[in-house]
Amino acid sequence: MVDGKPQRNTRQRTVVLEELKKVSCHPTAAELYEFARARMPKISLGTVYRNLELLAQNGVIQKLQISGAEDRFDGNPERHYHVRCVRCGRVDDVHGVPGDLVRADFRTLSGYDIIGHRLEFDGICPACKGTLTNAGHPPREGRRA
Numbered sequence: 001m002v003d004g005k006p007q008r009n010t011r012q013r014t015v016v017l018e019e020l021k022k023v024s025c026h027p028t029a030a031e032l033y034e035f036a037r038a039r040m041p042k043i044s045l046g047t048v049y050r051n052l053e054l055l056a057q058n059g060v061i062q063k064l065q066i067s068g069a070e071d072r073f074d075g076n077p078e079r080h081y082h083v084r085c086v087r088c089g090r091v092d093d094v095h096g097v098p099g100d101l102v103r104a105d106f107r108t109l110s111g112y113d114i115i116g117h118r119l120e121f122d123g124i125c126p127a128c129k130g131t132l133t134n135a136g137h138p139p140r141e142g143r144r145a
C-alpha cells in the first residue's frame, strides 16, 4: 500500500469525476477505468471503484443498481429515470417523468414515509431495433404476395 498522499488521491478523484461527467453512457466502473487510464496511466481499477463509491455516497454522482446487471455510474446527480436495452445493455436517460407525483401517491397508498424509489424500464434501443429488423425480416423488394 502506497496510498499516503492526499493530494494524489484528490487528483485521482477529480479525474474519475471529470471522465464520468464527460460521457452520457452510464459506464460501469471497468469502463470508466479505461477512460481514466487514458489520462492517468497509473490509476488502478480499485482506486476507480473506491472513488466512485465515495462520490456516490456523497451525492455527487449516482450509482445505478440495475437488477441482473453490473452497477453503472451517472455523472448527473439529479433524479431522473433510466431505460436499459435488454439486448446490448446500454442505459439511457429519460427526462420529464413526474417522479414526485409517483412518490406522493405511493406514500398515501402505503402509509410509509418514502425516502426513495427505483423504477426500471427495459426496452430495445433504437440501434438494436435496427439490427433486429434487418436480421429478422430482410427487406425484399417486390417479393410481397
Ligand SMILES: [Zn+2]
Pocket (backbone or CB within 6 Å): 085, 086, 087, 088, 089, 090, 124, 125, 126, 127, 128, 129
Ligand atoms: Zn441496444
Ligand SMILES: [Zn+2]
Pocket (backbone or CB within 6 Å): 026, 074, 076, 080, 081, 082, 092, 093
Ligand atoms: Zn442518467
